[in-house]
Amino acid sequence: MTIAALSMPLLRLELRRNPTRWMLPPIAAVFWFISFRASTAYPPLWNVRAMSMQTSVVTVFAPALVGAAAWMASREARRGMTDLVACTARPRWGRQLAVWAATTGWALAAYLGCVGVLYAVIARQAAWGGPLWWPAVVGAASLPAFAALGFAAGVLRPSRFTAPLVAIAAFLVLETSVQLIHWDQPYWQVSPLVAGPWEIGTDQGVATFYRYLPDLPIAQVTFLAGLTAALLGGLGLTAGAGGRWLRRSAAAVTVAGLLAAGVATGWAGTGRLDPHGMIAIPALHDPADDRPIGYAPVCRDTAIPVCLHPAYAGYLPAVADALEPVLREVAGLPGAPVRISQAAATYRSGPANEFGVGLAGPAMTGTPPVFQLLLPSQLPGPIRPRDDLVSTIRTDAGRDLVAVLVGADRDPSPAQQAVMAAILHTSTARLDPDTAVAAQRLTALPAAARHTWLAQHLAALRADRLTLEQLR
Amino acid sequence: MTADAGGLPSARLIRLFLTGRRVPAALAAVVACALLLRIALHWPWNTYGARQLPLIIETGCAAAIAITAASPFGDVERVTGRWLPLLRLGIAVALTPVAAGALIVAGTGVHLAGGASEVLRNTAGLTGIGLLCAAVLGGALTWTGPIAYLVLGVYALYTRWHPPALSTPWIWPGRPGHDVGAAICAGLVFAAGLALITVRGARDPVGDRG
Numbered sequence: 001m002t003i004a005a006l007s008m009p010l011l012r013l014e015l016r017r018n019p020t021r022w023m024l025p026p027i028a029a030v031f032w033f034i035s036f037r038a039s040t041a042y043p044p045l046w047n048v049r050a051m052s053m054q055t056s057v058v059t060v061f062a063p064a065l066v067g068a069a070a071w072m073a074s075r076e077a078r079r080g081m082t083d084l085v086a087c088t089a090r091p092r093w094g095r096q097l098a099v100w101a102a103t104t105g106w107a108l109a110a111y112l113g114c115v116g117v118l119y120a121v122i123a124r125q126a127a128w129g130g131p132l133w134w135p136a137v138v139g140a141a142s143l144p145a146f147a148a149l150g151f152a153a154g155v156l157r158p159s160r161f162t163a164p165l166v167a168i169a170a171f172l173v174l175e176t177s178v179q180l181i182h183w184d185q186p187y188w189q190v191s192p193l194v195a196g197p198w199e200i201g202t203d204q205g206v207a208t209f210y211r212y213l214p215d216l217p218i219a220q221v222t223f224l225a226g227l228t229a230a231l232l233g234g235l236g237l238t239a240g241a242g243g244r245w246l247r248r249s250a251a252a253v254t255v256a257g258l259l260a261a262g263v264a265t266g267w268a269g270t271g272r273l274d275p276h277g278m279i280a281i282p283a284l285h286d287p288a289d290d291r292p293i294g295y296a297p298v299c300r301d302t303a304i305p306v307c308l309h310p311a312y313a314g315y316l317p318a319v320a321d322a323l324e325p326v327l328r329e330v331a332g333l334p335g336a337p338v339r340i341s342q343a344a345a346t347y348r349s350g351p352a353n354e355f356g357v358g359l360a361g362p363a364m365t366g367t368p369p370v371f372q373l374l375l376p377s378q379l380p381g382p383i384r385p386r387d388d389l390v391s392t393i394r395t396d397a398g399r400d401l402v403a404v405l406v407g408a409d410r411d412p413s414p415a416q417q418a419v420m421a422a423i424l425h426t427s428t429a430r431l432d433p434d435t436a437v438a439a440q441r442l443t444a445l446p447a448a449a450r451h452t453w454l455a456q457h458l459a460a461l462r463a464d465r466l467t468l469e470q471l472r
Numbered sequence: 473m474t475a476d477a478g479g480l481p482s483a484r485l486i487r488l489f490l491t492g493r494r495v496p497a498a499l500a501a502v503v504a505c506a507l508l509l510r511i512a513l514h515w516p517w518n519t520y521g522a523r524q525l526p527l528i529i530e531t532g533c534a535a536a537i538a539i540t541a542a543s544p545f546g547d548v549e550r551v552t553g554r555w556l557p558l559l560r561l562g563i564a565v566a567l568t569p570v571a572a573g574a575l576i577v578a579g580t581g582v583h584l585a586g587g588a589s590e591v592l593r594n595t596a597g598l599t600g601i602g603l604l605c606a607a608v609l610g611g612a613l614t615w616t617g618p619i620a621y622l623v624l625g626v627y628a629l630y631t632r633w634h635p636p637a638l639s640t641p642w643i644w645p646g647r648p649g650h651d652v653g654a655a656i657c658a659g660l661v662f663a664a665g666l667a668l669i670t671v672r673g674a675r676d677p678v679g680d681r682g
């Protein structure tokens with residue numbers, strides 16, 4: 001605080017003279033090209049857009065900021081003014097901190113502007129939820145750390161080669177660090193590039209039904225703050241940095257920074273995939289975050305109502321249209337669900353970086369029964385085009401629904417296979433000839449007659465007491 | 473600036489010029505980059521990382537070469553001799569293949585993603601960007617262009633696995649090594665950088681911003 005108070009006029013001067021501000025328009029342009037375009041290409045969900053922003057924004061700002069800070073740190077040496085300014089009343093450490101603070105300040109201003117615009121666009125487009133602040137906080141916390149890294153390099157090695165080489169080295173370390181992230185070696189999750197389970201990637205299934213876990217962001221911010229303190233404190237340890245008390249303060253800051261960075265890395269090392277798709281760190285985890293978030297579902301008035309989480313409201317027409325033919329067939333049958341309801345995905349990690357995503361329990365639950373639906377977009381993987389989404393829902397969710405209804409979810413009998421093919425209107429080419437004939441016979445019936453027959457025989461079919469010959 | 477009676481620049485002039493432009497330091501940086509690449513290539517990389525790594529190292533080489541465009545003397549040097557443009561051209565023309573060659577040699581015997589053609593194309597194109605920055609922004613800020621382009625290039629590589637892919641040949645790191653359009657674009661940028669730096673030199677000969 002003493003240093004900061006003493007250096008305010010100097011800080012204002014450095015802010016006016018700092019060339020980092022001239023680098024802001026190109027940085028903003030690269031942010032738009034990489035972060036903004038990529039983020040807004042995702043569906044309007046806070047989770048995917050904010051989390052992808054964290055990764056890309058760090059990539060955009062880090063090399064430029066490291067280079068700019070290194071450049072500014074070597075200013076006195078480049079201009080041959082080291083001896084001249086050494087005899088000024090201001091301690092060297094204080095002067096250096098003012099330059100670092102000005103460089104960081106300009107970068108933070110640009111960051112806040114860029115992220116502010118992006119968040120405003122997301123807020124306008126998202127159907128549900130509010131801003132996820134932790135990805136923005138981690139990105140902001142990385143800027144002082146990268147500036148300190150470049151600044152320390154520039155002070156230690158003032159040369160015209162320092163700025164580009166340290167910027168590229170920082171970028172190399174940053175990009176390659178994510179290569180080393182594994183379930184069994186999770187310390188590298190402390191990298192600010194990591195917004196969630198790295199092996200899973202961008203995933204629409206997280207932080208919607210359950211909270212965005214702050215565990216990993218807290219560890220990352222602690223690490224970045226510690227790294228910043230250690231690097232800046234280290235500059236105050238050298239002879240000539242200031243008086244004895246100043247150097248002792250610098251030593252204390254350095255030690256505290258190193259401890260914080262070490263502890264945070266240790267925390268990240270204990271991070272594991274939690275059932276809701278986020279990284280949970282036992283030392284930081286709040287059990288209250290495991291409670292589901294309440295919401296009012298959005299529904300479509302189909303033969304059986306289809307209800308989705310409001311965040312996925314944009315998918316509702318496509319999902320309802322995809323399921324409508326099957327729902328018309330099964331509505332009103334004994335044991336048919338009264339509602340199709342979107343469920344939260346459950347995540348399980350396995351050995352060798354494997355993971356599984358699926359429903360937590362059976363597909364049909366409750367009395368009266370409700371069919372639990374997992375959207376394909378809740379599963380990790382690339383964004384699917386609408387037609388692909390519709391086709392997948394019709395094929396997978398429709399088949400699952402009918403399979404549960406006719407009791408064919410495990411080792412279906414020929415009669416069950418035939419009825420499934422008739423209800424789903426799928427090809428009979430893969431069925432054996434007798435089953436195919438039975439399926440075609442049932443398919444050829446008028447819809448009302450088929451529905452009546454199913455209502456009469458569904459219980460026997462589900463109990464596997466129906467043979468192919470008994471199918472009309 | 474001095475010259476032999478025959479009109480050619482003397483060896484002493486060339487040596488002083490190279491020293492003034494920090495060419496030995498640039499060569500040391502290129503060798504360090506090549507060694508780093510060699511060491512890094514012994515590690516297992518996934519496909520994306522294997523393509524990123526050479527690009528990042530190539531950017532380091534290109535930035536080091538572009539930095540040699542900055543003159544510590546400025547106008548004083550500009551009025552002392554007619555060999556200056558040729559010497560500026562000579563440095564860039566000589567260092568670029570040296571850097572590409574060093575990286576190709578570093579990748580010999582191990583898997584260098586993209587191969588020699590990508591190394592040559594990327595190094596030349598990135599050096600061209602650095603030289604353009606030297607001529608337009610000034611010798612002090614030559615590194616900003618290659619680093620900004622590196623971020624774009626890495627993103628272009630990323631989009632190869634996460635469509636829609638960036639397909640413009642002007643972002644050549646995203647294109648395969650045999651892509652003619654990308655090679656032409658990189659070559660044009662290199663030629664433009666060479667031409668500008670030969671004719672005009674770096675923009676701010678004395679001092680620098682910041």
